[in-house]
Amino acid sequence: MINDNVIAYRKERQDSAAPQRCSPASQSNAALLGAYATWCEAVIQTRLQLHFDQACPFTDVYEVRPPAISAEDGTLAAFVQQHELDFSCQLLLTLALMPIVKPQVLDVLLMRNDNIERPYTEFGGGEHQGGVVANGETLAFLLGGESIEIRLKVQRLLSAIQSGDMRQLTASEAAVIQLFDEPDEIIINPLKLLLLLSPRQVSYFTVGGEYSTPKGRGFPAQLVTPSYSFDSLVLPNSVVRQLDDIYAWSQYGDRLRNEWQMAERIRPGYRALFHGPSGTGKTMTASVLGQRLGKEVYKVDLSRVHSKYIGETEKNLERVFTLAEHNQWVLFFDEADAVFGKRTQASNANDQFANQNVSYLLQRIERFDGLVILASNYKDNLDDAFFRRFESVINFPKPEAEQRLAIWQKGLLPETQLAADVDLQDIALRCSLSGASIMNVIRYVLLKAIAENRPLINHSDLQEGINREQGGKTQPRW
Known part of the structure; x- marks a missing residue:
C-alpha cells in the first residue's frame, strides 16, 4: 500500500540547498507544478504511513517541505511568493490543481477499507467529470489526521467560499479562497466542498494565460475590442471625475469590503448608468473603460436575450451574469430602457411577463459582484427602482x-x-454637433479627399459634410 517515494522525496529536499537553475519562463509553471505534484504525493504518503502506524522517515507532514520557488518565475511561483502562502495554503492550492496536473496522485483516495468494503471515510474526496478530486475532508485529513482542531480550522477556512466573508482569514488564506468558485448549491458541511478552481484560475496557474470561456452558439453578449484608448476620449470634467470613482472601486473595492470590514454595509459590485443624448460618447466610454480597468467588456445583445417563452429571458440573462462573475467581465447594456423599462399595472399576460423580467433584473443586478454599465438616451424610461441601485x-x-x-x-x-480657409475653432463654435456627428463629418471629408486623389481638405468640404449631417437628422413632428 505504501511505497518508498517519500524516502526519495526526503533525500531530494535535503539536496535542495544547492543552487537551482532557473527554468525558462515558458516552462517555469510546468517545472513548479511537477515539483508540487511530487510534494503532494509525499505528503499523502507521509500521512498514510503515520495514520496506519507504519515506518515513516517523518514524524509530521509539516516536515515534508514544499518546493523551493525562489528561483522560479512563472505565474504560479509569483502568486505563492506575492501572497506568502504557508504550508496549509500551498497544500490547498496543490490539491485543487492535481486533477489537471497529475490526477493519479489522488487515486489513493479510492483505497478501500476491507473492514467495511468501501473507501476510507477519513480520506474524503469525490468525483467530478469522471475524475477523482479532493475535498475539505481530504485537506483536513492530510493536515491533521484525526485532529478535531484541524478539522474545525479547515471548516472555518472553506466556509468562506460560500459566505464570501474573509474577515476571519489571514491575507494568505483569503488570497487562496478567492480562487475558488462558489458552489451551485448550498453545502451544509464545508468539509464536503470539492476543491475545484475556476477555469480562469486553472488556465492562469498552468499555461499562464487568459482563459477563453466557451460560450457556444447564440451567446447573447459580444466581446467589445475598441481600437482606441481611454486617453483618446474627450469628456467633460464632471464625467471624468465620476469615471475615476469607478476606477477607484475597481482598484480598492475588495479591500474596502474585506480589510475595512464593510462587506455587511455595502453591496457587492458596482452599477453605473450612462445617460444623455445620442452621440455623446456613452457607448465609446463603456467600451474603452475596460482597458483602464484591465477587464474585458461584453456588450449584451438584447435581441438575443428576449424570448417569448416564459422564463427564457431570465435564463439567457442569468447565463450572461454568471459567466461575467466568473470571468470578471464588465457587462454593458446599451439602450437599456428596452430591457430595464418601467413596470406597469398588469392588465394582461404580456404586462405580467414584462414586469416579471424587470423584477428579476432588479434582483440580479443588485447581487452582481462586478461592474455593470447601463446606457440610455432617456433615463426617465427606466424603472424608478433601478436608480437606488446605481452607485x-x-x-x-x-x-x-x-x-x-x-x-x-x-x-x-x-x-x-x-x-x-479652414478654421476649426470657428467651426467648433458655430456648429453644435455631437461627438459622433463630428466623426461622421470627418469620415465623409477624408473619404471624399481620397476618392478625388487630393491631400487637401477645404472649408467647403467640411461645410458640406456638416450640412449633410445636420440635414440627415430626423426632425420632430411637433
Whole structure:
C-alpha cells in the first residue's frame, strides 16, 4: 500500500540547498507544478504511513517541505511568493490543481477499507467529470489526521467560499479562497466542498494565460475590442471625475469590503448608468473603460436575450451574469430602457411577463459582484427602482465648443492637410454637433479627399459634410 517515494522525496529536499537553475519562463509553471505534484504525493504518503502506524522517515507532514520557488518565475511561483502562502495554503492550492496536473496522485483516495468494503471515510474526496478530486475532508485529513482542531480550522477556512466573508482569514488564506468558485448549491458541511478552481484560475496557474470561456452558439453578449484608448476620449470634467470613482472601486473595492470590514454595509459590485443624448460618447466610454480597468467588456445583445417563452429571458440573462462573475467581465447594456423599462399595472399576460423580467433584473443586478454599465438616451424610461441601485448616474451632455474643438483636432489624422480657409475653432463654435456627428463629418471629408486623389481638405468640404449631417437628422413632428 505504501511505497518508498517519500524516502526519495526526503533525500531530494535535503539536496535542495544547492543552487537551482532557473527554468525558462515558458516552462517555469510546468517545472513548479511537477515539483508540487511530487510534494503532494509525499505528503499523502507521509500521512498514510503515520495514520496506519507504519515506518515513516517523518514524524509530521509539516516536515515534508514544499518546493523551493525562489528561483522560479512563472505565474504560479509569483502568486505563492506575492501572497506568502504557508504550508496549509500551498497544500490547498496543490490539491485543487492535481486533477489537471497529475490526477493519479489522488487515486489513493479510492483505497478501500476491507473492514467495511468501501473507501476510507477519513480520506474524503469525490468525483467530478469522471475524475477523482479532493475535498475539505481530504485537506483536513492530510493536515491533521484525526485532529478535531484541524478539522474545525479547515471548516472555518472553506466556509468562506460560500459566505464570501474573509474577515476571519489571514491575507494568505483569503488570497487562496478567492480562487475558488462558489458552489451551485448550498453545502451544509464545508468539509464536503470539492476543491475545484475556476477555469480562469486553472488556465492562469498552468499555461499562464487568459482563459477563453466557451460560450457556444447564440451567446447573447459580444466581446467589445475598441481600437482606441481611454486617453483618446474627450469628456467633460464632471464625467471624468465620476469615471475615476469607478476606477477607484475597481482598484480598492475588495479591500474596502474585506480589510475595512464593510462587506455587511455595502453591496457587492458596482452599477453605473450612462445617460444623455445620442452621440455623446456613452457607448465609446463603456467600451474603452475596460482597458483602464484591465477587464474585458461584453456588450449584451438584447435581441438575443428576449424570448417569448416564459422564463427564457431570465435564463439567457442569468447565463450572461454568471459567466461575467466568473470571468470578471464588465457587462454593458446599451439602450437599456428596452430591457430595464418601467413596470406597469398588469392588465394582461404580456404586462405580467414584462414586469416579471424587470423584477428579476432588479434582483440580479443588485447581487452582481462586478461592474455593470447601463446606457440610455432617456433615463426617465427606466424603472424608478433601478436608480437606488446605481452607485453612479453619469450624465453625458452634448459637448461644449472647447470639447468639440478637441474632438475635431483628435479626429483628424496628424498628416491631414487643411486649407488656409479652414478654421476649426470657428467651426467648433458655430456648429453644435455631437461627438459622433463630428466623426461622421470627418469620415465623409477624408473619404471624399481620397476618392478625388487630393491631400487637401477645404472649408467647403467640411461645410458640406456638416450640412449633410445636420440635414440627415430626423426632425420632430411637433
